[in-house]
Amino acid sequence: MRKYIIIPLLMITLGLSFSCTNEFDQVVPNTNNEFEDVFGDIALTSSFLNPAYSGVRSTPWISLDYYTNNAVSINGVQRSAVAGPTAESSPVSGIWGLAMSQIFKINEYFKYGFDITYDPLNAERGEALKRRFRGEAFGLRAYYKWLLLKNFAGPSATDGTMLGIPIIDELLTIDDANSISRSTYMESYDNIKKDLDSAYAYIDVFRYDDGNDDINGEQNVSRISREMIWALRARLDLFAASPAYGQIPWETAAQTAYAAIEAIDGSITGLQDFGDFNNSNNIDHLWRRSFSNSGNLERTHYPISMYGRGEANPSQNLVDAFSDINGYPINHSSSIYNAVVPYENREGRFERFVFYNGQNDFRNVFIEIFDGGKDANGGIRKKSTRTGYYMKKYLSSKVNFDRDQGTEVGSDIKVYPIFTRAGLYLDFAEAAVEAYGVNGRDGSMTFSAKDALQEIRERAGITNDLYLDEADDILTTYKALIQNERRIEFAFEGEYYYDVRRWMLPVDDLSTSVMGINVTKNSDDTFSYETKEIEPRVFSDRMYYNPIPRAEVLQSNALIQNAGWE
Numbered sequence: 001m002r003k004y005i006i007i008p009l010l011m012i013t014l015g016l017s018f019s020c021t022n023e024f025d026q027v028v029p030n031t032n033n034e035f036e037d038v039f040g041d042i043a044l045t046s047s048f049l050n051p052a053y054s055g056v057r058s059t060p061w062i063s064l065d066y067y068t069n070n071a072v073s074i075n076g077v078q079r080s081a082v083a084g085p086t087a088e089s090s091p092v093s094g095i096w097g098l099a100m101s102q103i104f105k106i107n108e109y110f111k112y113g114f115d116i117t118y119d120p121l122n123a124e125r126g127e128a129l130k131r132r133f134r135g136e137a138f139g140l141r142a143y144y145k146w147l148l149l150k151n152f153a154g155p156s157a158t159d160g161t162m163l164g165i166p167i168i169d170e171l172l173t174i175d176d177a178n179s180i181s182r183s184t185y186m187e188s189y190d191n192i193k194k195d196l197d198s199a200y201a202y203i204d205v206f207r208y209d210d211g212n213d214d215i216n217g218e219q220n221v222s223r224i225s226r227e228m229i230w231a232l233r234a235r236l237d238l239f240a241a242s243p244a245y246g247q248i249p250w251e252t253a254a255q256t257a258y259a260a261i262e263a264i265d266g267s268i269t270g271l272q273d274f275g276d277f278n279n280s281n282n283i284d285h286l287w288r289r290s291f292s293n294s295g296n297l298e299r300t301h302y303p304i305s306m307y308g309r310g311e312a313n314p315s316q317n318l319v320d321a322f323s324d325i326n327g328y329p330i331n332h333s334s335s336i337y338n339a340v341v342p343y344e345n346r347e348g349r350f351e352r353f354v355f356y357n358g359q360n361d362f363r364n365v366f367i368e369i370f371d372g373g374k375d376a377n378g379g380i381r382k383k384s385t386r387t388g389y390y391m392k393k394y395l396s397s398k399v400n401f402d403r404d405q406g407t408e409v410g411s412d413i414k415v416y417p418i419f420t421r422a423g424l425y426l427d428f429a430e431a432a433v434e435a436y437g438v439n440g441r442d443g444s445m446t447f448s449a450k451d452a453l454q455e456i457r458e459r460a461g462i463t464n465d466l467y468l469d470e471a472d473d474i475l476t477t478y479k480a481l482i483q484n485e486r487r488i489e490f491a492f493e494g495e496y497y498y499d500v501r502r503w504m505l506p507v508d509d510l511s512t513s514v515m516g517i518n519v520t521k522n523s524d525d526t527f528s529y530e531t532k533e534i535e536p537r538v539f540s541d542r543m544y545y546n547p548i549p550r551a552e553v554l555q556s557n558a559l560i561q562n563a564g565w566e
Contacts, residue, residue: 001543024511036546039112048109049133052140053222055102058289059297060394060416062312064494067091069317071492072386072468072535074310075393084538088549091497092151096549099144102170104142104177111171113137132223134200139224142195146236149188150498152246154562156182162245163560164188181558185247189216193233194284200229206264207283221288228287230260230538231419234427241431242502244544250435251442252263257428258445261452264424268447271422271459274352278413285417286424295411298399303355303367303390303482307401312338312391312492314354315516316531319389321487322350327467329484334466342529345458348461349488357519357527362397370521386534387516393492422459422489425452438472449482456485458460501544510539540564 006279020239038044065071067081080091114134119126148165156163165188166180185192190459206227208220237253239245261268280291323329325345330337336345343356351361357369368374369388377384396412429449432440440449450472457465471477484501487496501512513536520528542564552557 006407013537026109026500028175037454039116042116042118042120045113045116046129046133047187049106049112049136049140049504052102052105052109053289055098055144056289056418058292058416059414060392060492061494062301062492065312065492066498068496068500068510069315069512069537071312071314071318071391072514074313074383074386077535082538084540084543085547087152087550087553087561090546090549092546093549095147095151096552099147100168100177102144103121103141104171105169106137106144108167109137117471126213131202132204132215132332135199136224138195138202139199139229142192142199142229143224143232145188145195146232149185149192149236150239151546152548152562153185153188157566162247163362163562164372164557167191173449178556179558182560185240185245189236189247192236196229196233197238199224200226203229213363225287228419230263231286231424232259234298234424235419238431239498239502241434243504244502253431254428254435254442257424257431258441260424261447262378264421268425268451268455269421271455271461272522274349274393275438276398276412277394277415278396278398280413280415282415282417284421285415286419286421288415288417291413293411293413295399295401295409298395298412298415299401300484301391301395302399303375304380304384304399305368306362306365308390310390313387313516314389314391315387315534316389317489317512319354319356319484319517321353321484323347323462323467325461325464327462327465329467332467341531348399348459353391353488353491355392357388360392362392362395363400369517370527371517372521373502373519376519385516387514388519389517391492394463396517422456425456426486426489429453433475433478433482438475440478449478453482453485456489474499476560491515504544507541510543511537513537 003396038048061074062071066073066078072078080086080089085091115131115336117123117131118133144168145165153162153164155161162185163182164185165182166177167183167188168177169191172180182188199350203224203226205216205225206222207225208216210220211215211218234253234257237248240247241250241253272279272282298306298308300309301312303310320330324335324337325347326334326336327347328335328337338344343350343358355362355367357367357373359365360367367375367390368379369385372378374380375384375390392413394416396414398409398412400409402408429440429452432445432449432452436442436449438451439469441447450468454465454468458469468481471481483499486499490496490499513533514537516532516534518530518532520530522528542562545562545564547565548559548561550561553561
């Protein structure tokens with residue numbers, strides 16, 4: 001009898017946090033199962049694909065911002081942030097093994113998972129299940145290939161050819177897999193698109209919200225849907241058109257994102273408020289892995305006085321990126337920003353994403369970051385914010401660890417989306433401005449980049465958006481505005497790490513130190529603020545592209561490393 005063999009999942013714990021929930025049954029075949037038991041049993045075969053979802057992030061990748069000048073960790077310096085990564089160890093190294101392991105699993109399912117009658121008592125239902133499972137398998141495989149391309153594409157160390165990923169679309173032995181070389185970027189891109197097109201052909205629903213139907217019902221909401229496929233198509237094209245890769249025209253990326261918005265909504269539509277990030281029915285979530293009920297994020301990231309550990313400390317660099325309430329950058333001549341009271345008259349995302357010195361809206365808490373305050377160094381605990389700020393995004397105001405404020409509430413629903421409507425709007429806006437200039441659309445489009453940005457900034461409370469009109473006159477200003485919007489919207493999600501690389505921002509800009517703030521309380525109960533350097537950042541040309549983990553290159557017979565990492 002043949003045994004089902006599990007390929008070990010390589011997990012290098014460098015800031016990666018992939019967690020499972022009970023939203024899917026985690027039926028993982030192992031060496032105790034006979035092969036025939038796994039693919040000969042309806043329940044086991046139907047559940048075989050479920051663990052492939054476990055590699056999809058279910059929490060924000062906050063720590064990846066520590067490798068930009070957006071944030072630092074309260075726990076100290078990230079070595080590779082200040083000295084640079086190595087081919088042995090980079091912030092994203094673990095993704096290679098994660099994605100490859102899931103692709104192998106999915107390929108096994110393609111080979112053996114469809115030679116079974118999924119419902120012997122109801123042939124129509126059985127075929128509908130099989131059809132959806134096949135679409136999910138294509139969609140998941142495309143997603144994991146995308147993770148590989150996003151993280152490891154780069155110029156060949158031998159001849160500079162822009163390389164993508166090893167394309168593995170059939171069940172192989174480890175030895176055979178180690179003989180597969182990296183395809184070019186465009187071959188990889190086309191292969192991912194082919195999987196996405198196949199997924200789209202087999203999956204019939206845009207969003208799983210059809211009551212209790214077990215094929216297309218809302219209980220399947222975290223599975224691959226047509227919304228997700230469109231969102232991934234748009235992001236795939238955005239990267240392919242970006243300066244770091246330059247493989248397709250910006251017009252193609254703009255048209256893909258435009259088609260995605262049209263297919264999902266018909267046009268630009270309003271966005272839901274951020275709230276406590278606990279709305280499991282948020283229609284702006286085009287794809288999310290799962291939701292859980294816990295207080296882990298709050299315990300990890302609440303300020304010290306709120307009985308958290310305050311681990312993620314936003315930088316002054318990031319704080320300065322938030323505009324005033326009228327949408328003007330704080331250094332603009334028309335801005336109403338006042339350095340004496342720097343946290344007043346700021347756009348709404350600042351209040352929602354950052355804990356700062358003063359009155360905050362979480363249960364009317366006063367955060368004391370001034371010298372001698374309870375949230376500053378030497379306050380309640382010796383270890384506290386290094387920058388003068390604490391992360392607030394993703395945290396729920398309903399979680400309360402302070403018994404003196406009433407009954408302790410130690411958890412709330414957590415929902416983390418992988419693709420969102422706002423993210424799709426930003427993908428479109430960036431590509432459209434690059435392709436068509438300040439108007440951000442071609443003649444056939446019914447909405448523009450400006451329309452997309454207006455919805456995003458309106459959710460941030462910028463209702464009198466004067467700057468958006470002024471920036472419309474200057475292409476370079478408009479491009480910078482879009483980049484800044486992505487920085488803010490994707491803060492603490494890890495996307496900025498990728499954005500600055502694919503934009504190929506100047507090395508000097510990416511080597512800018514992480515800055516913070518010293519706050520002093522004056523005798524009249526006002527405050528004085530003085531910026532300070534927290535951590536240096538070192539960036540070199542080779543860091544625009546991540547290294548393939550050296551161990552993978554050494555054990556392979558065919559992998560070529562990215563230039564500069566050999």
